[in-house]
Structures are given as C-alpha cells and as structure tokens.
Amino acid sequence: MKSNYSAVARVLLVLGLTSPSLAVSGTSGTTAPYALQKAANGMDVIAIPMSKVPLVTIVLVSKAGAMTETPAINGLTHVWEHMFFKGNQRLPDQEAFNKRVRQLGIDFNGDTSAEMVRYFFTLPSKNLDDGLQFMADAISTPLLEAKELERERKVVLDEYDRNASQPGFELGNIERMVIYGSQEHLRNPLGRRTLIEKATREQLLQIKQDVFVPANCALVVAGDVDPTALKGLVDKHFGKWQTPATWKPIDRGNFPDFPKTTDIVRTNPLAQNVNQQITWKGPRASIDRKDTWAVDVLIQLLEHRSGKFFKKYIDSGMTLNSGFTYHTQGRAGELVIYSMTSAENAAKAKAELLNEPEAWLKPGYFTNSQLEDVRRRLMIGYKMELNKPSAFGKTMAFWWATTGLDYYDGYLPGMAKISLKDVQAVIKKYLISKPYVATTLLNPKDAVTAKMPDNAAALSEKYLKNY
Amino acid sequence: MNLSKYSLITCCFLFNTMASSANTETAADRRLTSVSTLKNGIPLIIRETPGSDIVHIELSYTTGTSSLSPDRRALNLLAFETMPYATKKYSKEKVFALTEKYSFGVECKGGVEVSHCQVETVKDFLPQALDLLLSVVTEPIFNAEDVDLSKKQRVADFQQEAQNPETQVNAVVNTVFYDASHPYRLLPEDGIKQTLPLTVEDLRGYHRTTLDASTMYLIYAGPKIDKTTITKLNEGLGKIGKTNRTPKPIPPPAFDPKNSFAFEHRAIPTAYIRMKFNAPSATSPDAAAAEVMFQILSEKLHEEVRTKRSLSYAIHAGTIQYKEGIGMIAASTSKPRETIETIAAVVRDFRDKGVSQENLNEYRNIFTTGYYLTMETHDQLANALSSSQAYFGDATRLYDLPARLNAVTPADIQRVAKETLKNIRVGVVYDKDKFKNEWVQPIKAL
Known part of the structure; x- marks a missing residue:
C-alpha cells in the first residue's frame, strides 16, 4: 500500500508573502x-x-x-x-x-x-x-x-x-x-x-x-x-469490483485545429441583455501545465478592482458584467472574454474587448503590487475552500479526474512562481493574432439598436438541422 | 480555474429546505455561543469556531422590501447593494485598494424582511475588514455615478430573472398569489420600473432610516473575539439611536378562487410549473411540523412524479418561513397535464393518510445531515443564527431545532398537511399551443 x-x-510557505505585515498567521x-x-x-x-x-x-x-x-x-x-x-x-x-x-x-x-x-x-x-x-x-x-x-x-x-x-x-x-x-x-x-x-x-x-x-x-x-x-x-x-484484465483507458484522439476567426450573432426574443463571448484556443492542463497557472493568474489580475480592465469595462458602466475565464481541463482549453451589456454599448464593448489582449501587454497594465494581491487572494481563497469539507471532497475528485493530483499538488506553488512576464507570455502565445470565435446573443429589437443583425441562419442550418 | 461558466449536468434537481435536524447533541453549540449587547442595546451574538481563523461578521437589519410601500420596494435592494461602493472615510478607490490588498469584500444585500451587511476574512485582517464594514454601514456616500452604475446592474439582474423560465415562473405565480399591494410582492417588471427613477437623495434618505438600533443585531462567527473588536463595534455602531418603530403586520396572502391561475406563453420545450399556498410562519407553533411535512411531501412527489412516472426531472416542494409562511411545489415537465394530476393525487393522498411513525423516523436521519451541513461554514452558521434572532429575538433557538423536529409526530404532520395543502395558486410558463387551462382543475379542486 x-x-x-x-x-x-x-504550499502555503512557498506562497511566501513579501510584506511581513500582510502575512497570514496560524x-x-x-x-x-x-x-x-x-x-x-x-x-x-x-x-x-x-x-x-x-x-x-x-x-x-x-x-x-x-x-x-x-x-x-x-x-x-x-x-x-x-x-x-x-x-x-x-x-x-x-x-x-x-x-x-x-x-x-x-x-x-x-x-x-x-x-x-x-x-x-x-x-x-x-x-x-x-x-x-x-x-x-x-x-x-x-x-x-x-x-x-x-x-x-x-x-x-x-x-x-x-x-x-x-x-x-x-x-x-x-x-x-x-x-x-x-x-x-x-x-x-x-x-x-x-x-x-x-x-x-x-x-x-x-x-x-x-x-x-x-x-x-x-x-x-x-x-x-x-x-x-x-x-x-x-x-x-x-473488493469484488474488479477491472477486467483486458481493460484499457479510452483515447478518442485529438481535436481538430482551431477554426479561422468566426463571428456569430444570434437573436432570440427571450434574451434580455446582450451577452457576448470571444473564445480562443487555450492551454490543456495535461500538457501546458505552467500556462494554465499563468492563465489563472491573468484571470485574477483582470478581476482586480484597482486594475485598468475593471475600471474600463465595469466601473465605467460600459458593460454590466465582463471578465476573462478559463476552465481547467486536461484535454481541451478555451480562453474566453465574456461580457453582458446594453444594446447601446454592445458593439463598442465588443470592439474594445477584441483589442484588450494587445493592451494587456503594455507596460503598467498590470503591476507587481496587483500580482502580490492576487497571490494573497489565492491563499485566502484556498482557506475558504477548506472550510467546507463537503464541497472540498468534490473539488479533489475534480482534480484527480481532470488533471491528476500531482497537478493539484503543484498548483499553488506553481501559481506563486508566476511572474508578470509569464502572464505576458501566455497572452502572446494564445491570444495575440490568433483566431477566435465570437458569439453574441441578443433579442431582435436590441439587434437593430446594436446594428448587429443575426447571421447564424446558415450555421444553424448546417449544424442543427438534424440535431 | 473557473467553474461558473461551465454547467455540470446533474442527476437530480435539488431543493434545500431550511436547516433541519434530528437527534443532535447541541450542548456544545450552546457552550460556544454567547450573547451580549453594544452600549445602545444592539444584540451581539458571538459564535466561536475553534480551530479556524476565519471570521464572519454580519450586521442584520429587521427591515426589507416588505417594509416599503408597493411602489418603492426596489429601493431597499438598490440602497443596500450600493452602500459598499464608497463611504466618507473610504473613497471608491480606497475601497478597491483595501479589499484587493486584504482579499475580502463587504457585501450588503436587501432582503424581504431581513437585510444584511457582512464581511468574511481571516483573523489577521479583521481590523481592516471591520473598519470598512462599519464605515459602509454608517456613512455610505452614494455618489451619483455609483448610483447610476448600481441601477444599471440591478435592472440587468431583474432582466436576467425574467429571462430564465425557472425564475420567471415564480414571478408568474406571484401575480395570483399576492395582490398588488402585498408586502412580499416584487415582480421583476415592477422592480425595473421602480429602480429607474431612483435618485441619490432617495438612497441617502433611505439609508438614514436604516440607522435604527432597534432593528439591528450583530452575528460574529470566528475565533474567540477580542476586546479590541468589541470596542470597535461599540465605537462604530454604539451611537446609533433607537426608534420605537413598530413593524407593520404582514397579512396572509388572500386566496381568490377566481384568480388562482396565471400563464405566460413561451415557445419552450418543457413547461415550468410553480404552485404556491399559505403555510405556517417562522413563529408559528407548527413551524417545525411544517418543515418536516414539506420534506416528506417533496420526497413523495419525487417518488410518484419522477421515479415511478418519469414525468419530470425537477420536482420538489418546500417552504419559506417569514412572518407569513409560503408553501411551494415546483416542477418542469413536457407532460403538464399528467404531472399536475399526479401532484394533486399525491397531495390528496398525503392529506388523507399522512405518514407512518416508521417513515418519519427514516426522515429524521436526513434532518441530522442537513443540520450539520448548516454548521459547516461560517457564513451558513451566521445566516442560520441570524434567522433565529430575526424571528424570535433569540439566535440560540437555532440549537433547539433538533429537539423541535424530533418532537414532531405523524399526527402533527397530517394536521399541518390538511391545514396547509389547499387554496393552491398555480403559475405556468410554457408554449400556449401545448397547454390547456383546464388542466389545472385537479389542483383547484384540492
């Protein structure tokens, strides 16, 4: 055994906070x-x-x-x-x-x-x-x-x-x-x-x-x-539950290359706000481990409320909600900028958000002070996670199945070592000049206001006719 | 990683009723709980959580949307949501810098009868978190641009509620469950209309009315509280004056048999059905029996509607216990007629036959698990204590719940079922071409 x-x-030692006054004791x-x-x-x-x-x-x-x-x-x-x-x-x-x-x-x-x-x-x-x-x-x-x-x-x-x-x-x-x-x-x-x-x-x-x-x-x-x-x-x-001697893990092969840039607008009379997503191919935890850590740090940096992204898109009211997300998976990865806006702001927000990754590379967009805040947030967030054993068991099951526990063991120490340079590297690797798929969901009235007509009829016919 | 965007496809639609329990040792919980008051009489309920350095502090107000006139209810939601934006001591930039530096957030939320401002942090950062919480509660400034932004976000929230058929069906049934003036009624469409014209002065004026020590109490869940924290709480909140405001009584929602069904057309593939009816209140002597009754009813509906007849993925019953109680049955189904007939049959059978002692004993085990799940995290524990304090003036009454639930008998359950499961109002969101109004007749006949 x-x-x-x-x-x-x-891990928590490795996370070592640079400012002693901000260290969390106990x-x-x-x-x-x-x-x-x-x-x-x-x-x-x-x-x-x-x-x-x-x-x-x-x-x-x-x-x-x-x-x-x-x-x-x-x-x-x-x-x-x-x-x-x-x-x-x-x-x-x-x-x-x-x-x-x-x-x-x-x-x-x-x-x-x-x-x-x-x-x-x-x-x-x-x-x-x-x-x-x-x-x-x-x-x-x-x-x-x-x-x-x-x-x-x-x-x-x-x-x-x-x-x-x-x-x-x-x-x-x-x-x-x-x-x-x-x-x-x-x-x-x-x-x-x-x-x-x-x-x-x-x-x-x-x-x-x-x-x-x-x-x-x-x-x-x-x-x-x-x-x-x-x-x-x-x-x-x-004990009586056994794996057949001939059993092998299933491998369904790789995904095709990410498609060329595609922009899909779909109207639905039930949609209330304008919801938009821009999706790029992202890292896979089974292969691009360090990239996944850098992406998670990037997400947190963009959520920082003293940061430029928050001020421009949320605090200004340009969007009702927006951010960047990545779901850790072993076999696939998607990097997504999402937003919810009014019809009046939809086109502007989309255009600006498409340019965001370039802005993220500019000096001063993210700061080391923000990075330090992100590291602290990760540690405290981890404490809060441990405070609920009934949920934490499920979280551990997720890590075991999708990435393996070694990924989990390395996660917080790995995150602690991510620098702003690492973050810039993943932005360049996955977002800059890379193809994306953009989607917009809005109601027909808003589509007129936003000047974003439904263009998904052909795709719907192609993909969903016999769905 | 972020799981929020990616839904997991689950086996079972779960609905959690209020915290329940059975044969549970609660003496330890009592030993860890103490009650004192600030110098102006605001109760301070302290629940120690040994072995953890997480601290949750919650200031509750026994005021909410139900305290306001029918055309002003959204004011409570908007005012509480906007309070944490900026204060006299902390500009918005300072709020952002502080909350990011120490990784906590002060959240205020308007409720139906009880509203809250709360913060959760680790012990080392409690001084900073508490200082911000106290400033948010006592001196928010409601900048014009912040109010404007908060209004837009509030309206968007109402719109999202209306977009989702699961939440919209609740609004639909509320049109026949509450009359237009009932204190609990706030439909998303009304909320939007009420929110848009609200002004900075409206929010500032409303905030002044919330500063009333007679409506406030504090819950602290965390490691042993120190004197400094108590001193700070007294400095921050101890000067708030008291009024002798008498809360308005809440009338039970009146039943009108000629107006007990509402339908909204949506061309969607499954019907969303929600039924509501009057139920024992939080302070009713039958509150515990009602909780048990709804848990059992939910299981019986699941067994007949889902397990045996495969009519629905999501079928459940539950109760919300405010000053007035609300009973609820909800289902989604592509066979609404059969589902409604089955629900009616289950309800009738339950009223007629009740539950055996053996069956009741089995459910007690479920309550034990539910009770301890309530105790698992600081925020859940604080919320449960807050609810007891709001309705009984005694937070520690929470710990009596196991005994009260244990005392419930099969006769209690059947009596409460007979008194409660009637005068049912029904709301449906579905394709009008696939539904006939007369299909709700079996429910009307109950």
Missing part, C-alpha cells in the same frame, strides 16, 4: 493533507480528514464523460449516471434505493461533465461503513434494467429540455460545433436528444465496462474520517 501526504502543507485550517492509498482492486482512495462536523462526504469519480464517448453514444454517459440511482443487486429498484438514502441520512447527487462523472453522498460519519457499502453496490452491481431505462430516459429528456429552454442553448451548440468540428461530441456531456431517445441497455453496459472500472475511478472521502481505517473498509466493500 502506498500512502502519501500532500505537498499542499508546504496554520489551523490552512492545510488539507490528503492520504492517497491504493485499494486492493486498484482504485485510488483519497482520504481528507477534516473533523469540523460529524459528517463524511463520499465521492466516487470516474475519468469518463463526453470525452470517452463516440458520436453514436453522445450523452449516454450522462444517462448511465442517472441509472446509477435506479437499483442494484442489493437494492432492486429506486424505491429501495431512496429508502436506504433516508435510513442512512444521505444527501446525494451526481454530475457528468466533459471529463468526469461524480457521485457524491454526504452522511453522518457514524454511517460511513454503510455508506461505503451503499456506494460500492451502486457502482459495481447496477441492474441497468431495460424497463428502468425506459422510465429514466424520459427524466433525462426533461433535463435536456430544461437546458433547451434557455435562450442561449442553440447558440452554445453552434459555437461548440464551429470550434470542435467532427469532435464536438467530446465537449458535450448533455449529448444529443435523438441519441438519448434511442439509448439501449446494451450501450449502457458497454459504457460500464469501458469507464466504470476501478482502474478508471477514485474514491474520495472527506470530513470526519480516519484515513488509516478507511482502506480496510474500502477493501471490504469494493
């Missing part, structure tokens, strides 16, 4: 040592002891989601996620499952994204043993019965329709297809409605074999837990 304690305890609540162990069946087991309340949160996470799907099964990992709750060999149907939830006092949910599927239960720590058995039964012996699939299919379709009821749904689909072309399904965990309507039990069983195996999963237990006792409990309950 391998057992490691995270380097995070050292270490209680500032470190989250986790114990990484290997269960007998090969699954990673991560214990995060934080005994502030007598609860534990159990997270089962799999490196699965849209990225492990083919076009023919796009959205079916999400359907599988739903079926997890529909009965297993010990609890034959969802009624029995729900009864057990009540008996153990479980607050539960699950989620599916492009690069991970998580199931999470929070329950009184005295019920940890039973909670682990409950999780083990659900993940290792789901019945996936055809009649239950028929029932749950309708529920998933209603979930799909809720997404489709939002004014930005169509534009989001078009944008993803423009960016990722033939591989767009790998970034679409919700999937295609027509495929959900036809999903079969056999397809779900195949997904189980492909991605819901111990070698592709981790169990995170955060809260009132004893790491030394955990492994025995995990082996007791998960």
Whole structure:
C-alpha cells in the first residue's frame, strides 16, 4: 500500500508573502493533507480528514464523460449516471434505493461533465461503513434494467429540455460545433436528444465496462474520517469490483485545429441583455501545465478592482458584467472574454474587448503590487475552500479526474512562481493574432439598436438541422 | 480555474429546505455561543469556531422590501447593494485598494424582511475588514455615478430573472398569489420600473432610516473575539439611536378562487410549473411540523412524479418561513397535464393518510445531515443564527431545532398537511399551443 501526504502543507510557505505585515498567521485550517492509498482492486482512495462536523462526504469519480464517448453514444454517459440511482443487486429498484438514502441520512447527487462523472453522498460519519457499502453496490452491481431505462430516459429528456429552454442553448451548440468540428461530441456531456431517445441497455453496459472500472475511478472521502481505517473498509466493500484484465483507458484522439476567426450573432426574443463571448484556443492542463497557472493568474489580475480592465469595462458602466475565464481541463482549453451589456454599448464593448489582449501587454497594465494581491487572494481563497469539507471532497475528485493530483499538488506553488512576464507570455502565445470565435446573443429589437443583425441562419442550418 | 461558466449536468434537481435536524447533541453549540449587547442595546451574538481563523461578521437589519410601500420596494435592494461602493472615510478607490490588498469584500444585500451587511476574512485582517464594514454601514456616500452604475446592474439582474423560465415562473405565480399591494410582492417588471427613477437623495434618505438600533443585531462567527473588536463595534455602531418603530403586520396572502391561475406563453420545450399556498410562519407553533411535512411531501412527489412516472426531472416542494409562511411545489415537465394530476393525487393522498411513525423516523436521519451541513461554514452558521434572532429575538433557538423536529409526530404532520395543502395558486410558463387551462382543475379542486 502506498500512502502519501500532500505537498499542499508546504504550499502555503512557498506562497511566501513579501510584506511581513500582510502575512497570514496560524496554520489551523490552512492545510488539507490528503492520504492517497491504493485499494486492493486498484482504485485510488483519497482520504481528507477534516473533523469540523460529524459528517463524511463520499465521492466516487470516474475519468469518463463526453470525452470517452463516440458520436453514436453522445450523452449516454450522462444517462448511465442517472441509472446509477435506479437499483442494484442489493437494492432492486429506486424505491429501495431512496429508502436506504433516508435510513442512512444521505444527501446525494451526481454530475457528468466533459471529463468526469461524480457521485457524491454526504452522511453522518457514524454511517460511513454503510455508506461505503451503499456506494460500492451502486457502482459495481447496477441492474441497468431495460424497463428502468425506459422510465429514466424520459427524466433525462426533461433535463435536456430544461437546458433547451434557455435562450442561449442553440447558440452554445453552434459555437461548440464551429470550434470542435467532427469532435464536438467530446465537449458535450448533455449529448444529443435523438441519441438519448434511442439509448439501449446494451450501450449502457458497454459504457460500464469501458469507464466504470476501478482502474478508471477514485474514491474520495472527506470530513470526519480516519484515513488509516478507511482502506480496510474500502477493501471490504469494493473488493469484488474488479477491472477486467483486458481493460484499457479510452483515447478518442485529438481535436481538430482551431477554426479561422468566426463571428456569430444570434437573436432570440427571450434574451434580455446582450451577452457576448470571444473564445480562443487555450492551454490543456495535461500538457501546458505552467500556462494554465499563468492563465489563472491573468484571470485574477483582470478581476482586480484597482486594475485598468475593471475600471474600463465595469466601473465605467460600459458593460454590466465582463471578465476573462478559463476552465481547467486536461484535454481541451478555451480562453474566453465574456461580457453582458446594453444594446447601446454592445458593439463598442465588443470592439474594445477584441483589442484588450494587445493592451494587456503594455507596460503598467498590470503591476507587481496587483500580482502580490492576487497571490494573497489565492491563499485566502484556498482557506475558504477548506472550510467546507463537503464541497472540498468534490473539488479533489475534480482534480484527480481532470488533471491528476500531482497537478493539484503543484498548483499553488506553481501559481506563486508566476511572474508578470509569464502572464505576458501566455497572452502572446494564445491570444495575440490568433483566431477566435465570437458569439453574441441578443433579442431582435436590441439587434437593430446594436446594428448587429443575426447571421447564424446558415450555421444553424448546417449544424442543427438534424440535431 | 473557473467553474461558473461551465454547467455540470446533474442527476437530480435539488431543493434545500431550511436547516433541519434530528437527534443532535447541541450542548456544545450552546457552550460556544454567547450573547451580549453594544452600549445602545444592539444584540451581539458571538459564535466561536475553534480551530479556524476565519471570521464572519454580519450586521442584520429587521427591515426589507416588505417594509416599503408597493411602489418603492426596489429601493431597499438598490440602497443596500450600493452602500459598499464608497463611504466618507473610504473613497471608491480606497475601497478597491483595501479589499484587493486584504482579499475580502463587504457585501450588503436587501432582503424581504431581513437585510444584511457582512464581511468574511481571516483573523489577521479583521481590523481592516471591520473598519470598512462599519464605515459602509454608517456613512455610505452614494455618489451619483455609483448610483447610476448600481441601477444599471440591478435592472440587468431583474432582466436576467425574467429571462430564465425557472425564475420567471415564480414571478408568474406571484401575480395570483399576492395582490398588488402585498408586502412580499416584487415582480421583476415592477422592480425595473421602480429602480429607474431612483435618485441619490432617495438612497441617502433611505439609508438614514436604516440607522435604527432597534432593528439591528450583530452575528460574529470566528475565533474567540477580542476586546479590541468589541470596542470597535461599540465605537462604530454604539451611537446609533433607537426608534420605537413598530413593524407593520404582514397579512396572509388572500386566496381568490377566481384568480388562482396565471400563464405566460413561451415557445419552450418543457413547461415550468410553480404552485404556491399559505403555510405556517417562522413563529408559528407548527413551524417545525411544517418543515418536516414539506420534506416528506417533496420526497413523495419525487417518488410518484419522477421515479415511478418519469414525468419530470425537477420536482420538489418546500417552504419559506417569514412572518407569513409560503408553501411551494415546483416542477418542469413536457407532460403538464399528467404531472399536475399526479401532484394533486399525491397531495390528496398525503392529506388523507399522512405518514407512518416508521417513515418519519427514516426522515429524521436526513434532518441530522442537513443540520450539520448548516454548521459547516461560517457564513451558513451566521445566516442560520441570524434567522433565529430575526424571528424570535433569540439566535440560540437555532440549537433547539433538533429537539423541535424530533418532537414532531405523524399526527402533527397530517394536521399541518390538511391545514396547509389547499387554496393552491398555480403559475405556468410554457408554449400556449401545448397547454390547456383546464388542466389545472385537479389542483383547484384540492
């Protein structure tokens, strides 16, 4: 058995604040040592002891989601996620499952994204043993019965329709297809409605074999837990769940090159404010690790309220909200400038925002003092994150699945070493003179005011006709 | 990394009712809580959180949109949101510099009955955070350009509410749940109309009315409080005068059977349905029974509507306990007729049959988890204490919740269900070509 304690305890020292008067004293609540162990069946087991309340949160996470799907099964990992709750060999149907939830006092949910599927239960720590058995039964012996699939299919379709009821749904689909072309399904965990309507039990069983195996999963237990006792409990309950000898991780290949610059305007009568995005290809955490840290620092610098970006776009009222965002993912990366404006300011804001990356390179746009503030904010933000064990367990599951825990261990020390030069380097590498995809969502009346006519009819016809 | 832009597709639509609990040891919580007053009588509730150097300080005001006339309610929202922009002591530039340097933010938020100004920081930066909080509360300046910006952002928030069918259906049902003058009614469209003409003087005048020690109380959640902090609180807030303002009574929303259904057309693929009805208030002797009743009703609806009949992804019931209580059932569905029929059948069955003692015992475990989740973070803990203080004048009553919930019997639940689950008002947002108004008849018949 391998057992490691995270380097995070050292991280806060590395973050070393240059001004002694601004150092944050005390270490209680500032470190989250986790114990990484290997269960007998090969699954990673991560214990995060934080005994502030007598609860534990159990997270089962799999490196699965849209990225492990083919076009023919796009959205079916999400359907599988739903079926997890529909009965297993010990609890034959969802009624029995729900009864057990009540008996153990479980607050539960699950989620599916492009690069991970998580199931999470929070329950009184005295019920940890039973909670682990409950999780083990659900993940290792789901019945996936055809009649239950028929029932749950309708529920998933209603979930799909809720997404489709939002004014930005169509534009989001078009944008993803423009960016990722033939591989767009790998970034679409919700999937295609027509495929959900036809999903079969056999397809779900195949997904189980492909991605819901111990070698592709981790169990995170955060809260009132004893790491030394955990492994025995995990082996007791998960021991029969084995990875087939022939199993291999799925690799669906690379994404096509980022498309040439494309500008899409879509009108929808339900849209109230003007929402715009400019998306560039960004770093992938699996390959461009240091770049992801620099990008995260850039985001924080742009949020700095004494900074030029905040003054120009938010404090001036030019936009009602705007900023820069990046979602850390292992396989893909998107850098996005977003804004919400009135119709009157939409065109001006867009033109100015397109020029922003050039401005970010000018001397004095960002300062070392702001960088120091950003580092301090990261450390305090980390403390606040640790203050909620039920959420922190889920966060650790995210890191394990999308980037690996070594990325997490290196994250804060890495961020602490990022300089303004590093930030400028990523701006040049990913944004300057690089192609982008711009989208604007607004209502028809605002489109007239903003002089931004809908130009998405052809793209809609091309991509969504048979969607 | 930023997760906000990227939605995760979740298994289950969750709705959390108010903090609930069961058989829970609360003596330790009581030992960690003390109550004193500032020199002008403002209660100071101190909850120690051993082992953590995070500090959360919250000043609550027992005033909100419901305290204002029907045409002025948005004033409360705008005034509180604008207060942290700049103060006599701290110009906007200084506010920005200070909050960025020490990484905290003072946030003020207007509520329906209780409004707040709060800050969360680490102990080392408490002096700076507290000084700014006190300045924001006592001497905001409401610069014209800041008010203008805040107005634009407030209007945009109302517009976003109206854009999302999930929030818009709440506004739709409110048109038949509240009459036009009811203190709890503030539709997004009314909010926009009220916000646009507000002036700097409106905000300054309203702020002066909030400086009333008889409506204020403080919650401190953090490590052992030091004398300096108490001295600062007294210096900052201890001179605020008291009025003997008598809060206006809140009338229960009146039921008009001829006006109990509202519909808004949107060409969307799933119907958003929301039902509202009168329920026990925060101070009602039936408040605990109502909480349990709604938790069980929510589970029963989930089981019948989602698990057995697959009619909806999101179906839930819950209650909001203000001075008047509000009961709510919400669903999204592409089969509204069947969903409404099933909801009506579940409600009728629940009223008729109630719940067994065995079933009730199972739910108690869920309450235990919910109670401890409330205790997990400083802000959640402070908010829960604040709610108890607002409605009972005793924050520590929060810790009685486990005992009160444990005392609830199956007979209590059935009685409250019978008294509550009636006179239901319904709002729907959906495609008019796919919906018939008579489909709500089973609910009207309850």
